[in-house]
Amino acid sequence: MVRYVVRRLVYMVPVLLGTTFLIFLAVYALPGDPVQAIAGPGQAVAPAVRAAIVAKYHLDDPLLQQYLAYMGRLLTGDFGTDLNGKSVGALIAASWPVTVKLGLTAWVLGGLLGVLLGTLAGIRSGGFLDTSVLAGTTLVLGVPYFVTAYVAKYVFAVKLGWLPPSGVSDGWPLSYVLPAVCLAIFLVPEIARLTRASVLGNLQSDYVDTAIAKGLGRRTIVVRHVLRNSLLPVVSVLGLSLGYLISGSVLIEGIFNMPGLGFAVFRGIAQHNGATVVGIGTLLILVFLLLNLLVDLLYGILDPRIRLV
Amino acid sequence: MSEHELSENELSDHGLTDHGLTDQVPAEPLPGGQPTGAAVSDRDDRGPRWAALRRPHVYLPLALVLLVFLVAAFPQWFAGWFGHGDPRECSLIDSNATGRPGHPFGFDVQGCDLYANVVYGTRASVLIAVLVVASSTVVAVVLGALAGYFRGPTDSVISRVMDVFFGFPALVGMIILLNTIPTRSVWTVAGVLALFAWPAMTRVFRASVLETANLDYVVAAREMGAGHLRIIASHVVPNSIGPLASILSLSIGGIITAEAGLTFLGVGLRSPAISWGVQLNTAQRYFTTDFHLLLFPSLFLSVTVLAFVLLGDGLRDVLDPKAK
Numbered sequence: 033m034v035r036y037v038v039r040r041l042v043y044m045v046p047v048l049l050g051t052t053f054l055i056f057l058a059v060y061a062l063p064g065d066p067v068q069a070i071a072g073p074g075q076a077v078a079p080a081v082r083a084a085i086v087a088k089y090h091l092d093d094p095l096l097q098q099y100l101a102y103m104g105r106l107l108t109g110d111f112g113t114d115l116n117g118k119s120v121g122a123l124i125a126a127s128w129p130v131t132v133k134l135g136l137t138a139w140v141l142g143g144l145l146g147v148l149l150g151t152l153a154g155i156r157s158g159g160f161l162d163t164s165v166l167a168g169t170t171l172v173l174g175v176p177y178f179v180t181a182y183v184a185k186y187v188f189a190v191k192l193g194w195l196p197p198s199g200v201s202d203g204w205p206l207s208y209v210l211p212a213v214c215l216a217i218f219l220v221p222e223i224a225r226l227t228r229a230s231v232l233g234n235l236q237s238d239y240v241d242t243a244i245a246k247g248l249g250r251r252t253i254v255v256r257h258v259l260r261n262s263l264l265p266v267v268s269v270l271g272l273s274l275g276y277l278i279s280g281s282v283l284i285e286g287i288f289n290m291p292g293l294g295f296a297v298f299r300g301i302a303q304h305n306g307a308t309v310v311g312i313g314t315l316l317i318l319v320f321l322l323l324n325l326l327v328d329l330l331y332g333i334l335d336p337r338i339r340l341v
Numbered sequence: 342m343s344e345h346e347l348s349e350n351e352l353s354d355h356g357l358t359d360h361g362l363t364d365q366v367p368a369e370p371l372p373g374g375q376p377t378g379a380a381v382s383d384r385d386d387r388g389p390r391w392a393a394l395r396r397p398h399v400y401l402p403l404a405l406v407l408l409v410f411l412v413a414a415f416p417q418w419f420a421g422w423f424g425h426g427d428p429r430e431c432s433l434i435d436s437n438a439t440g441r442p443g444h445p446f447g448f449d450v451q452g453c454d455l456y457a458n459v460v461y462g463t464r465a466s467v468l469i470a471v472l473v474v475a476s477s478t479v480v481a482v483v484l485g486a487l488a489g490y491f492r493g494p495t496d497s498v499i500s501r502v503m504d505v506f507f508g509f510p511a512l513v514g515m516i517i518l519l520n521t522i523p524t525r526s527v528w529t530v531a532g533v534l535a536l537f538a539w540p541a542m543t544r545v546f547r548a549s550v551l552e553t554a555n556l557d558y559v560v561a562a563r564e565m566g567a568g569h570l571r572i573i574a575s576h577v578v579p580n581s582i583g584p585l586a587s588i589l590s591l592s593i594g595g596i597i598t599a600e601a602g603l604t605f606l607g608v609g610l611r612s613p614a615i616s617w618g619v620q621l622n623t624a625q626r627y628f629t630t631d632f633h634l635l636l637f638p639s640l641f642l643s644v645t646v647l648a649f650v651l652l653g654d655g656l657r658d659v660l661d662p663k664a665k
Binding site for chain 1: 501502504505507508509510511512513514516517518520521523594598601602605606607608621625628629632635639642643646647648650651654
């Protein structure tokens with residue numbers, strides 16, 4: 033296990049360097065005006081501000097030195113200063129709880145629904161439920177999620193008035209239900225399809241025959257034997273779906289006006305506030321890398337075979 | 342219907358030749374049996390592939406996809422159906438007005454006919470998606486073939502670069518990049534989307550090349566002295582392309598969604614460009630009062646993406662039977 037953890041950590045290093053270097057190149061080193069990029073496209077930049085930005089980001093230094101300085105700022109938690117002179121770090125500190133609550137709610141909802149539908153479709157493959165799950169997941173895959181979010185907001189919040197249309201002033205369950213469901217239903221197709229395939233495969237394995245031969249009931253076999261073994265690959269998809277959750281939070285928080293990290297990016301784009309977009313975007317990418325590492329490690333704990341690969 | 346007859350005929354053909362061979366050389370059936378069997382299943386495939394076109398879950402989305410391409414190429418043929426085909430002919434007096442005869446979808450904020458605008462919006466989405474998928478496919482085939490065929494250091498370098506791109510939640514990466522690009526045209530948006538689209542496709546192609554590169558006929562070609570380029574071009578690539586081809590349609594659907602999302606957020610195309618994303622971006626400010634602004638672009642966008650996704654699902658069964 034220790035070797036596995038170490039190998040995973042070593043694996044992370046080139047990815048971490050690569051992603052940060054790519055962002056660094058895009059923002060600070062691409063041909064064009066980095067000062068303009070930091071200030072946001074289309075913003076007028078006063079000479080004094082320009083000089084301050086050049087000095088702060090070491091734009092006159094050689095490329096490698098600039099990158100090292102950039103990494104130094106990232107690792108010390110300095111995500112830059114926005115156009116109003118507020119630190120992006122303070123904005124992050126104020127907005128992360130909303131994103132974490134939304135993300136976790138959606139993750140749990142999507143995971144449970146996906147596993148439930150996938151299992152039901154798998155044990156009755158070819159049946160009505162199986163066909164409906166396939167059709168439903170295809171429909172979900174086909175409709176872009178910001179479209180679903182707006183339609184849901186229009187129907188359930190504006191027309192029917194069941195749930196608050198925007199903001200988080202009603203607290204955890206109420207304000208978060210609609211956005212979390214909108215975010216969650218897009219996790220369902222992949223999880224449901226994978227669970228279904230996994231359950232179908234496991235139903236044909238020898239240990240199921242043994243369990244049947246022992247005289248175990250159908251329910252026990254499915255819950256205790258098949259499901260346990262079928263959930264392993266689902267764990268890795270739960271990890272991959274984090275990328276979707278993080279990307280989706282930008283759109284969903286924007287649409288539902290939830291003051292989280294995604295909303296800050298959404299508003300940063302609208303207000304041409306480059307520093308906010310780049311700073312929080314970078315943080316989201318680092319969080320994604322870290323969470324993926326955790327899921328990989330969890331996978332290694334759950335399935336000893338994976339440590340040997 | 343005919344593929345069954347065909348395969349039976351071919352089976353008996355091979356049966357006959359096998360008999361002929363066994364009569365002459367007793368040791369032949371074992372080594373000779375393998376390629377003969379492969380040839381049968383290979384030709385057997387061609388039947389179902391054409392038969393697949395007759396299955397409704399392939400030809401219905403295919404017809405829809407062809408229609409979408411036609412609208413994208415010649416929007417003027419479709420925009421004028423209700424007598425007002427010019428998307429730039431607007432009068433502010435009609436701003437946000439709902440449908441009436443001659444303007445079935447109503448008007449947008451600028452008082453332009455919404456139907457004509459939605460029809461013309463098809464072009465940007467489809468053009469970007471085709472550009473992105475075409476360029477990523479070329480990159481995927483070249484890099485995937487190199488990585489899967491040569492392995493070793495070549496594979497390591499290519500795979501590690503792919504890992505870097507998989508390290509991004511793609512939308513966030515694209516937002517950061519596009520946010521720093523001052524001019525946003527179809528080309529720059531397509532470029533950024535392609536930058537994040539090639540790794541997934543390369544991974545699929547590399548995996549199938551890894552399998553193909555070990556097969557007997559590749560080894561045989563190498564033993565016969567064929568060069569690497571020739572082996573890759575005429576043996577490895579054609580026989581590994583199935584899984585990649587089967588995800589092309591799905592990828593187009595994904596790219597259309599991503600482009601609309603980016604433009605909707607304000608980092609993609611910008612007005613005066615006519616695109617569904619731009620229309621949705623404008624509509625979000627008025628959606629509680631003028632829902633039609635949001636509804637019609639969303640509808641066209643969803644139907645288009647759904648057509649590509651359904652076609653992709655249908656084609657996967659045909660082009661990549663192993664994926665089940």
